[in-house]
Amino acid sequence: MSVTVPRAPHAPEGLQSKSPALPAPRFRLRRVLSRSPMHLVLIVIGVIWAVPVIGLLVTSFRTTGAVATSGWWTELTHPAFTPENYRGAATFMDLGAAAVNSLAIAVPATVGAVIVSAVAAYALARMPFRGRLPILLLVIALQVTPPQLTLVPVLRLFNTIGLTGSTPAVWLYQIGFTIPFGVFLLYGFFASVPAELLEAAALDGAGEFTIFRRIVLPTATPVLAALAMLQFIWSWNDLLTPLLFLGGGSENAPFTVQIAGLLQATGEGQETLAAAALLSVLLPLTVLLLLQRYFVRGILGGAVKG
Structure with a gap:
């Protein structure tokens, strides 16, 4: 003889998995306190x-x-x-020439660093070839090399080939020491691009350069903008490299070199130096504020994806 065990009545379907909800004010207070x-x-x-x-x-x-x-x-x-300090800074410095010289250094260095880093990162991330992993590890390891250790050897090299005292010498040095970080930042983003997307473009007849230029680069705009912003600000604020490769009294001296010379040549006080320093950071500060959202998205994209 079989015994039938009565089943417990089922709760309504919408109430089975719900837990008691916290009152809205208490939930908001807890969220605020947790943050x-x-x-x-x-x-x-x-x-x-x-x-x-x-x-x-x-x-x-x-x-x-x-x-x-x-x-x-x-x-x-x-x-x-x-406001006399700003008039004094404008009197002792050629603000127009300093701004032009700083732009002549920062803009080409930024463009060159972004282009070279993007091409190198794409090749290491999406183009299989022998020795790719050791090259990637070597490039990333170069980030720990202090630039100060290379100043004397690079200066001797530039003296030999006749680049010392010219703006291209500063470009080459700044670009060279940005490439390892640029490759590290862009590699993770390029490696995360769906392979199906690139394969579909290849089946449609697109070559490697076309895929890179029309598909990969547009999707990497935030990361490229973040790298460009970091390179521009670093190049604009760099004192040691232009001072060493251009010389303190060069007519190509940027803002940083002229501000350093303002103290050494005229003996101006802190107030005039502060005014000159604020005038020099107006442009990079404007660039940072305008591209801030691209900077945050780019850094997160390069760091998280991979």
Whole structure:
């Protein structure tokens, strides 16, 4: 004889997997509290980064006597600002020539670094050939090489071939030391491009260069923009390389070299140097603000994909 065990009645289908939901205000409060430590850390980092910039800005408007007797933070309670420091910086420096020289260095160095890094990263990521992995590891390992170790040998080489004192010498040096980082940043993105997409283009008759130019590069715009932004800002702010390969009194001297010469040649004080420094960072700061969203997307794309 069989015994039939009665089954428990089924709950309505929409109620089987639902757990009690938290009230909306309590859920929002918990979410805010869980993110508070992260927000606090970001605020602290932001303040640490902002304080030197604020100090530079305030110093650029202070008088010589105030700079000699008190710190810049005292101006926040007893302000005594003057625009004469900017007039002094414009008097002792040729701002137009300095800007043109800086652009003549930064723009070609940026374009060259992006192009060479993109071609090298694509070849290492998508084109099979013998020795590809050792070359990739070697390129990535070159990131740990301090540029200062190569200054003397490269300077001797440029002296031998007659490049010292010319702007192309700065281009070659800056591009050469950006390529390892550029390849490292772009390699992960190029390796993540779906192989089916490239194979379909090849079946349609597209060559390797066409695939690279019309399919791969447009999809990598954020990563390329991030690399271009980093290279432009580094090249614009670089002092050691132009000072060594161009010389301190060269007519091709960029902003950084002229600001360094402002202190050595004229003995100007902190207030004039601060004004000159702020004038020199206006363009890269504008570029950074305009391309900020591409920078964030590009860094995440190059780091996460792969």
